[in-house]
Amino acid sequence: MWKKIFILFSIIQLSVLPGEEVARKVQFPVMGTVAAFDFTGEAEDMPELFAAGKSCFEKVTAIANLHKVDSELSRLNATADQKPFICSPELYRLLQDARRAWIDSNGAFDISAKPLMDLWGFYRKHRRSLPQAEDIAGVLRKVGLEKVKFNDELRSVYFTVKGMQLDLGGIAKGYAVDRAAESVQKKLSRGIIDLGGNLRLFDHSCRSRRVGIRDPLDGGRLAGVITVGNGAVSTSGGYEKFVTYNNKRYCHIIDPASGLPAEKFLSVTAVTANAVDADWMSTAVFVRGSVLAQNLIKKYPGTEFYIYKESEKLPGWELIHVKQPYF
Numbered sequence: 001m002w003k004k005i006f007i008l009f010s011i012i013q014l015s016v017l018p019g020e021e022v023a024r025k026v027q028f029p030v031m032g033t034v035a036a037f038d039f040t041g042e043a044e045d046m047p048e049l050f051a052a053g054k055s056c057f058e059k060v061t062a063i064a065n066l067h068k069v070d071s072e073l074s075r076l077n078a079t080a081d082q083k084p085f086i087c088s089p090e091l092y093r094l095l096q097d098a099r100r101a102w103i104d105s106n107g108a109f110d111i112s113a114k115p116l117m118d119l120w121g122f123y124r125k126h127r128r129s130l131p132q133a134e135d136i137a138g139v140l141r142k143v144g145l146e147k148v149k150f151n152d153e154l155r156s157v158y159f160t161v162k163g164m165q166l167d168l169g170g171i172a173k174g175y176a177v178d179r180a181a182e183s184v185q186k187k188l189s190r191g192i193i194d195l196g197g198n199l200r201l202f203d204h205s206c207r208s209r210r211v212g213i214r215d216p217l218d219g220g221r222l223a224g225v226i227t228v229g230n231g232a233v234s235t236s237g238g239y240e241k242f243v244t245y246n247n248k249r250y251c252h253i254i255d256p257a258s259g260l261p262a263e264k265f266l267s268v269t270a271v272t273a274n275a276v277d278a279d280w281m282s283t284a285v286f287v288r289g290s291v292l293a294q295n296l297i298k299k300y301p302g303t304e305f306y307i308y309k310e311s312e313k314l315p316g317w318e319l320i321h322v323k324q325p326y327f
Helices: 043-064 072-079 089-104 111-120 133-140 172-187 275-288 290-299
Strands: 005-007 021-030 033-042 148-151 156-159 188-195 198-203 209-215 218-228 231-237 242-245 248-251 267-272 304-310 317-322
Touching (some): 033 043, 033 172, 043 089, 043 172, 043 188, 072 089, 089 111, 089 172, 172 275, 198 275, 209 231, 218 231, 218 304, 218 317, 231 275, 267 275, 275 304, 290 304
Antiparallel strands (some): 005 209, 148 156, 188 198, 209 218, 242 248, 304 317
């Protein structure tokens, strides 16, 4: 799932004394997108910390990449409707986060929606004809995390319906960002981890930074700038990944209840404590809207949502900002 957020910062590199803190940044391709680390800490630690963070991304890629038949998720999808699949601790930890997301979103976020993604042609980025109602109804029989049996003691997964498959694209990047943060933040005074727009910001002095949210109707502009201290930011939108049929774009974010692409909103930005939660929350609220957003800010204190929709009065967008009230 493609996320796009702009982080606003400037870095000045100077010669330093041994033990003095420096700011360093590195970028590299991974998980089908571009990752960036912006770390402040002791210079001698930087190579080790960059390598540790990158290693976390590579581990998640190895287990969750649907485009490789030998990834752990691909092997699970190939056999879990025949017999329980025993997961590695890493994959099962990620699946536990996805199960929690499904429960807390009342099913709006559902990793079992892969058959619908296949039907709509989002992996191929095109299809010859629009899916018919009977096609969608047939595929929906294979969708629903309630149809998956999890055995926490054995770390096993079993599909009770033949043809079911999982897609972790809406949560794996956020999970990888949190794993990278866990591996590096104790040795840094501050840092930004950016994986395709999934951000995790940390600062031991609790200073805030400015994060720009992309204009959903004009990719070259910002819709707004928010201030974030220690926390995570993620945006879901339909403006970069879609299929086109008869000159109409259909967003890649599917409502797992109806089997149809979500169309009510332009983009949703979630701000919360952890990147894994920001990742799935932005998708779930894109599907269900401000009612779900209100429920989530009650369950996850400090969470905020910026929901952009087409304006009903003027050309352009309007913003719905959902946050906990001040008393």
